[in-house]
Structures are given as C-alpha cells and as structure tokens.
Amino acid sequence: MEAALQGLASSMLVPASTFSDSAAKIGNVLEVVAVFFAVVLLVFYVAGKASGKLEKPVAIVVFLVPAVLLLLIGLVIPAIRTFYYSFYGATSAKSVGLDNYKWAFKTPAIQTVLKNTLLWIVIAPVLATALGLTIALMVDRMKRQAVVKSLIFMPMVISFVGASIIWNFVYNYRDSSQPQIGLLSKVVITLGWKHPPNWILSSPLNNFLLMVIMIWIQTGFAMVVLSAALKSVPDEIIEAARVDGAHGFRLFSSVQIPMIRSTLVVVLTTIMIATLKVFDIVRTMTGGNFKTSVVANEMYNQTFVQFNNGHGSALAVILFLGVTPLVAYNVIQLRKERATR
Amino acid sequence: MSAEALSADTATAVAPERPVKAVRKSLSNPLITAAVVALAVLWTIPTFGLLISSLRPARDVVNTGWWTFFAHPHFTLANYHDVLFKSGFGGTGGLFPFVVNSLAITIPGTLIPITIAAMAAYSLAWVRFRGSDAIFFTVFALQVVPLQMALIPLLRLYTHGAHIGGVQFLPSLPKGSYYPVWISHTMFGLPLAIFLLHNFISRLPADLMEAAKIDGASHFRIFRTIVLPLSTPALASLAIFQFLWVWNDLLVAITFAGGQNKVLPLTGRLAQLNGQFGAHPELLTAGAFVSMLLPLVVFFSLQRYFVRGLLAGSVKG
Structure with a gap:
C-alpha cells in the first residue's frame, strides 16, 4: 500500500510538458473534427438551396459521393490493383504470369501456411459457434443470465494485442524444476504431467493453442446473437413441443435449432470471415514463427518484411477468393430477406 | 466494482428480458447453472490473471505465478506509474x-x-x-x-x-x-x-x-x-x-x-x-x-x- 502511495506521489513529478503537449494534440484533433462538421453543414446549406428538378440529383451527389469515392479509393481500386500485381514480380516491374501462385502452392513453408489457414477457418468458427450456442441454450432459462453473458462476452472488447498479453500468462513456459508463471503449465503439473512441453514452440499443438484465443474472443459474439434468436422463438411453440413430449436435447435439436438456423449460419460465416483475416493474434503471439503462420500474416510478411509485392499480392488474392463464397452466401440471404420485406 | 453492483448493472443492460414464462422457469436446473457459472469463471480467469499481475511488484511477476498473490499479497501501483510516465522501457517516455x-x-x-x-x-x-x-x-x-x-x-x-x-x-x-x-x-x-x-x-x-x-x-x-x-x-x-x-x-x-x-x-x-x-x-x-x-x-x-x-x-x- 505504501508503495502504491509513493507511486501516486511521484506521478506528480512528471514534466508538465508531457501534459501540455498532449492537451495541444487533442486540441488540434478536435479542431479538425470541428472543421469537418462545419464543412458538412456548409455544404448542406448551399446544396439545400437547389430546388425543382435539381433537388434530387444534388442530394444524391452530396450524400453519396463522399462514401463512394472513399470506398473506390480505399477498397475497390486497391483490390483491382492487387489482383493485377499478383501477376508481377517482387517490385511490380516485370510480368511473371502465374509464378507467384505456383510459388504459393509449391513452397513447403507456404503450404504449411495454407494448411494452417484451412485448419483455422474450419475449427475456430465451428467451435466458437457451437460453444456460443450451447451457452445460449443453457442460459436461456437461467435467472441472472446477464452477469454470465457479460463475463463471456467481455473478451470481445479487448484488443487482440491485449488478448495476446493475457494469454502469454497462460502459455508461458518455465522448466518444470522452477516455479511456474504460466497458468496452463501450472494446471497440468498439478494434475500430474511432470514435464509439460514449451507450448508455443510445439507444432502443431501451438496452432490449436492460438485458436483457443480466437474461440475465447468469438464465443461471446456467437452467444449474444444466438441467445437473442432463441428468445425470438415463440413460447407457444416450445410449450406445444413439450406437451408433445419433447424434452431436453430433443427439444433443442428438433425445435429450437431449426427455428434459428438462418441466424446460426450468419454467425458461423461472420466468424469465418473474421478468422480468415486473423492477423493480430498470430502476429503478437508468435510472429508467424514455429509453423503457426496464416495467410493474412504471411501476406504482411511478404510485403512489408521481405518486400516482395508479387508474393504478397498473390496471397491477398488467395485470401480474397477464400472469403468470397462466404460473403456471396450472405448477400444472397440478404437479398431474399430484402425481397420479402 | 462489487459483484452485486455489477450484476444489478448488467441485469438490466445485456438482455432486456421478457417476463420469463412459468414453463421456462420450471426447466431451470442447478446442474446446468453450475456448468454455466463454471464456464463464465473459466472465461474470466485469463483476464483476471492479467489484472492481478499488473498490481504485483516486478520481482513477484517474474518469479512466481499470479495465483500465489492470494497467499502472499504484495500490492503496488508502481507498474502503472512506470508504464504511463517513466521512460521505464524503450526510453520513449512511457505509454x-x-x-x-x-x-x-x-x-x-x-x-x-x-x-x-x-x-x-x-x-x-x-x-x-x-x-x-x-x-x-x-x-x-x-x-x-x-x-x-x-x-x-x-x-x-x-x-x-x-x-x-x-x-x-x-x-x-x-x-x-x-x-x-x-x-x-x-x-x-x-x-x-x-x-x-x-x-x-x-x-x-x-x-x-x-x-x-x-x-x-x-x-x-x-x-x-x-x-x-x-x-x-x-x-x-x-x-x-x-x-x-x-x-x-x-x-x-x-x-x-x-x-x-x-x-x-x-x-x-x-x-x-x-x-x-x-x-x-x-x-x-x-x-x-x-x-x-x-x-x-x-x-x-x-x-x-x-x-x-x-x-x-x-x-x-
């Protein structure tokens, strides 16, 4: 306690410039935001003068053009260019045909990356959704479920970097003769496993340990959405099924789950898309070493560490092709829903 | 934050609960409740471990697991002070x-x-x-x-x-x-x-x-x-x-x-x-x-x- 007070006291000795600089920085930022809103309002005022035939086109241009331009510059054009550069060499100077793709599928290290990615998108989303569904079903009939839900949902709001630091204290390795600081080692040693491995270094186990982090984060999302879907199943249906003799597991499998199937698919695909793009966990836990790299991380490596734009672009395109069917499926669902509205 | 305050807070917040029907109430089962609570605890332990670690002196964090804190509680805010204001590591003036x-x-x-x-x-x-x-x-x-x-x-x-x-x-x-x-x-x-x-x-x-x-x-x-x-x-x-x-x-x-x-x-x-x-x-x-x-x-x-x-x-x- 004493040390704590000392800490507080000496924090008063921080150079004042740190705070004044910070205040100035935040001041500048707020100024930029104010200017932004002032410009928007000014444009609204001027454009609002347009009347008659001009009114609608002017409104469309003012409302839509900023977003469309930003999306074109930020996403559409880069995507097209990346596709194009994936057929060019490391410095984008010379066309190399399909070499970058051959490299991706033939280099053993990259094959490992692709295999890992495949494992990730199958295992992490399925387990996270299954766990989320199980918890949603279990809490559906519980009092005080809000507390449980908040605790399980909490990892969702933590950054991947924060999560990695948290999990370092779980996976930390010390020789078993020393006092442990990693929770996992401590638990298995207590349970009688004398010499646990160095978790993060042991392939292929380390891949699954990293997936546990993703599942830890995404289960809360699946649970909240599925729980809401379960609540929207009318009580009458459940009551009727119970009168007909459906209990426990049968009630879940033949009544509740079919009723929420479309939500289930949305949750699964959403987590899959997030998993395909997973970057931060691998980056901060292992840096992609020890055979744990995935496409999103390898792409970053190739481009920003190896400076091979061709390889990086090819990996980005492979990633893109992997996500496309999932998003296409969601778009089809969305169109159906929109048509029935 | 006390557990009670937290639960009172979140009970109204997370899911605007509909009045639970008698049918659903009758289904609640102490075993399931225990399982759910166990899961929630399991989910929270890693974060909790980090919180505890952040409040321990440097020597303790490096040498012993955070769970030993409960046997030998040494509490300090020095880490927070160092990390925010001191050029403790990296030399760029803290975080x-x-x-x-x-x-x-x-x-x-x-x-x-x-x-x-x-x-x-x-x-x-x-x-x-x-x-x-x-x-x-x-x-x-x-x-x-x-x-x-x-x-x-x-x-x-x-x-x-x-x-x-x-x-x-x-x-x-x-x-x-x-x-x-x-x-x-x-x-x-x-x-x-x-x-x-x-x-x-x-x-x-x-x-x-x-x-x-x-x-x-x-x-x-x-x-x-x-x-x-x-x-x-x-x-x-x-x-x-x-x-x-x-x-x-x-x-x-x-x-x-x-x-x-x-x-x-x-x-x-x-x-x-x-x-x-x-x-x-x-x-x-x-x-x-x-x-x-x-x-x-x-x-x-x-x-x-x-x-x-x-x-x-x-x-x-």
Missing part, C-alpha cells in the same frame, strides 16, 4: 503519449466515418434512384476485401499523392501526421457502417418523410431534423463498434503510423513491447490493462446499445 495518440486517432476515426455513412445510408434508403440497390449490395460485399489488399496502394497514395497525366489532383500527406490513419479507418469502417445504418434508417416511418416533404423540407433538412435524431440508438451502437475497432486496431496502425512514435497508438506500442516479453512482463501487464480500460468502461456502461448493434445485422425483426 502516456501513446494513450494520447490512441485518443487522437480514435475520436475522428469514429465520428467522421459514421457521419459519412449516415449520409450514404439515408440516400440509399430514401433518395432512391436506378442503381441504388446495386450500390447497396456492392457496399455490403466490400467486406470481402481483406484490409491487407489495400495497404500498399494506399501507402503509395499517401506518400506520392495521385496524378493523372502529370497533373496532381490529390496532394501527398505529410509523414508523421494522423491523416493517413484517420482516412484509412474511415474507408475501412464504411461498408459495415453503411450496411447497419441503412438497415435502421430504411425502417423509419415513411409518413414522417412524406409529411416533411409536403411542408417543403429539403432532403438535407429531413436528414438533419428527422433522420439523425430518430437514428440516435443506431448511431450510438455503431459509434461504440467503430470506437472499439479503431481503438483496438493494430494492422492499420502499424502500417500507416508504424515507426513514428509521434503518432503510433497504444496497440502498436504494446505489440512492439510484447516482442520483448522477457524484459519487463510486469510493465506489459499494466500497459495491456491501460489499453483495455477504456473499452471495458465503454462496454459495461453502454452494453445495451452494444448488443443492439450486434443484432441489427444478424437477427431478423
């Missing part, structure tokens, strides 16, 4: 400047995209024209583009500007400024923001818009005086999401602000330090907790909006 950077990135990175998205969502929902449906679906489908694809072209654009036939029509951005990070977050946040806001705004009552039109209000007036005020819940939930996404982001940060401590946010700094985990784990714990503090406060105080936002995209009705 405090990076917290400021995170704020400086997050405030415009949240407000600007939401404003632009709200405008686009309104026009796609209420100023219909041929092709507005196509634009809407394209915007939704843009989720497909991995961020990584856009990084290099954007980096080039920011450093060189844009030229067409030797004429520069977009200037290059000064290195070491927040602009590249703000603009990137705006671009990347737009697809989801437009999609979710469109879902909400398109369901506003048409009579209201018609009445305003008859009174001679322009689209801009309708947007400002009817649409924005009525969309507050959707805007709030989206703002929370965008805030969390920007605050927690690492990829955009290290790409567009990497290597420039003047603008690097907290996540970028922590990732650098995490690479040297062996060096000062106790400071890293305090740093991580500092980075989690604001998101956790936002989550626990605004979770009603948070959950609503999650549901907008995925559950019908």
Whole structure:
C-alpha cells in the first residue's frame, strides 16, 4: 500500500510538458473534427438551396459521393490493383504470369501456411459457434443470465494485442524444476504431467493453442446473437413441443435449432470471415514463427518484411477468393430477406 | 466494482428480458447453472490473471505465478506509474503519449466515418434512384476485401499523392501526421457502417418523410431534423463498434503510423513491447490493462446499445 502511495506521489513529478503537449494534440484533433462538421453543414446549406428538378440529383451527389469515392479509393481500386500485381514480380516491374501462385502452392513453408489457414477457418468458427450456442441454450432459462453473458462476452472488447498479453500468462513456459508463471503449465503439473512441453514452440499443438484465443474472443459474439434468436422463438411453440413430449436435447435439436438456423449460419460465416483475416493474434503471439503462420500474416510478411509485392499480392488474392463464397452466401440471404420485406 | 453492483448493472443492460414464462422457469436446473457459472469463471480467469499481475511488484511477476498473490499479497501501483510516465522501457517516455495518440486517432476515426455513412445510408434508403440497390449490395460485399489488399496502394497514395497525366489532383500527406490513419479507418469502417445504418434508417416511418416533404423540407433538412435524431440508438451502437475497432486496431496502425512514435497508438506500442516479453512482463501487464480500460468502461456502461448493434445485422425483426 505504501508503495502504491509513493507511486501516486511521484506521478506528480512528471514534466508538465508531457501534459501540455498532449492537451495541444487533442486540441488540434478536435479542431479538425470541428472543421469537418462545419464543412458538412456548409455544404448542406448551399446544396439545400437547389430546388425543382435539381433537388434530387444534388442530394444524391452530396450524400453519396463522399462514401463512394472513399470506398473506390480505399477498397475497390486497391483490390483491382492487387489482383493485377499478383501477376508481377517482387517490385511490380516485370510480368511473371502465374509464378507467384505456383510459388504459393509449391513452397513447403507456404503450404504449411495454407494448411494452417484451412485448419483455422474450419475449427475456430465451428467451435466458437457451437460453444456460443450451447451457452445460449443453457442460459436461456437461467435467472441472472446477464452477469454470465457479460463475463463471456467481455473478451470481445479487448484488443487482440491485449488478448495476446493475457494469454502469454497462460502459455508461458518455465522448466518444470522452477516455479511456474504460466497458468496452463501450472494446471497440468498439478494434475500430474511432470514435464509439460514449451507450448508455443510445439507444432502443431501451438496452432490449436492460438485458436483457443480466437474461440475465447468469438464465443461471446456467437452467444449474444444466438441467445437473442432463441428468445425470438415463440413460447407457444416450445410449450406445444413439450406437451408433445419433447424434452431436453430433443427439444433443442428438433425445435429450437431449426427455428434459428438462418441466424446460426450468419454467425458461423461472420466468424469465418473474421478468422480468415486473423492477423493480430498470430502476429503478437508468435510472429508467424514455429509453423503457426496464416495467410493474412504471411501476406504482411511478404510485403512489408521481405518486400516482395508479387508474393504478397498473390496471397491477398488467395485470401480474397477464400472469403468470397462466404460473403456471396450472405448477400444472397440478404437479398431474399430484402425481397420479402 | 462489487459483484452485486455489477450484476444489478448488467441485469438490466445485456438482455432486456421478457417476463420469463412459468414453463421456462420450471426447466431451470442447478446442474446446468453450475456448468454455466463454471464456464463464465473459466472465461474470466485469463483476464483476471492479467489484472492481478499488473498490481504485483516486478520481482513477484517474474518469479512466481499470479495465483500465489492470494497467499502472499504484495500490492503496488508502481507498474502503472512506470508504464504511463517513466521512460521505464524503450526510453520513449512511457505509454502516456501513446494513450494520447490512441485518443487522437480514435475520436475522428469514429465520428467522421459514421457521419459519412449516415449520409450514404439515408440516400440509399430514401433518395432512391436506378442503381441504388446495386450500390447497396456492392457496399455490403466490400467486406470481402481483406484490409491487407489495400495497404500498399494506399501507402503509395499517401506518400506520392495521385496524378493523372502529370497533373496532381490529390496532394501527398505529410509523414508523421494522423491523416493517413484517420482516412484509412474511415474507408475501412464504411461498408459495415453503411450496411447497419441503412438497415435502421430504411425502417423509419415513411409518413414522417412524406409529411416533411409536403411542408417543403429539403432532403438535407429531413436528414438533419428527422433522420439523425430518430437514428440516435443506431448511431450510438455503431459509434461504440467503430470506437472499439479503431481503438483496438493494430494492422492499420502499424502500417500507416508504424515507426513514428509521434503518432503510433497504444496497440502498436504494446505489440512492439510484447516482442520483448522477457524484459519487463510486469510493465506489459499494466500497459495491456491501460489499453483495455477504456473499452471495458465503454462496454459495461453502454452494453445495451452494444448488443443492439450486434443484432441489427444478424437477427431478423
């Protein structure tokens, strides 16, 4: 306690410039935001003068053009260019045909990356959704479920970097003769496993340990959405099924789950898309070493560490092709829903 | 925070519970309750371990597991002080400047995209024209583009500007400024923001818009005086999401602000330090907790909006 007070006291000795600089920085930022809103309002005022035939086109241009331009510059054009550069060499100077793709599928290290990615998108989303569904079903009939839900949902709001630091204290390795600081080692040693491995270094186990982090984060999302879907199943249906003799597991499998199937698919695909793009966990836990790299991380490596734009672009395109069917499926669902509205 | 206060807080917040019917009540089972509580505890232990570690003296953190804290409680706030203000590790003056950077990135990175998205969502929902449906679906489908694809072209654009036939029509951005990070977050946040806001705004009552039109209000007036005020819940939930996404982001940060401590946010700094985990784990714990503090406060105080936002995209009705 004493040390704590000392800490507080000496924090008063921080150079004042740190705070004044910070205040100035935040001041500048707020100024930029104010200017932004002032410009928007000014444009609204001027454009609002347009009347008659001009009114609608002017409104469309003012409302839509900023977003469309930003999306074109930020996403559409880069995507097209990346596709194009994936057929060019490391410095984008010379066309190399399909070499970058051959490299991706033939280099053993990259094959490992692709295999890992495949494992990730199958295992992490399925387990996270299954766990989320199980918890949603279990809490559906519980009092005080809000507390449980908040605790399980909490990892969702933590950054991947924060999560990695948290999990370092779980996976930390010390020789078993020393006092442990990693929770996992401590638990298995207590349970009688004398010499646990160095978790993060042991392939292929380390891949699954990293997936546990993703599942830890995404289960809360699946649970909240599925729980809401379960609540929207009318009580009458459940009551009727119970009168007909459906209990426990049968009630879940033949009544509740079919009723929420479309939500289930949305949750699964959403987590899959997030998993395909997973970057931060691998980056901060292992840096992609020890055979744990995935496409999103390898792409970053190739481009920003190896400076091979061709390889990086090819990996980005492979990633893109992997996500496309999932998003296409969601778009089809969305169109159906929109048509029935 | 006491457990009771927390539960009272969240009971009303997370799920606006309907009156539970007698049928469902009769089904509750102590075994299941125990299992659920066990899961919740299991889910919380890693974070709890970090919190405990961050409050222990450096020597203890390095030498003994955090669970031994309960047998030998040594409590200190020194880690927090060191990590925030001292040039304890890395020699760049602690994390405090990076917290400021995170704020400086997050405030415009949240407000600007939401404003632009709200405008686009309104026009796609209420100023219909041929092709507005196509634009809407394209915007939704843009989720497909991995961020990584856009990084290099954007980096080039920011450093060189844009030229067409030797004429520069977009200037290059000064290195070491927040602009590249703000603009990137705006671009990347737009697809989801437009999609979710469109879902909400398109369901506003048409009579209201018609009445305003008859009174001679322009689209801009309708947007400002009817649409924005009525969309507050959707805007709030989206703002929370965008805030969390920007605050927690690492990829955009290290790409567009990497290597420039003047603008690097907290996540970028922590990732650098995490690479040297062996060096000062106790400071890293305090740093991580500092980075989690604001998101956790936002989550626990605004979770009603948070959950609503999650549901907008995925559950019908």
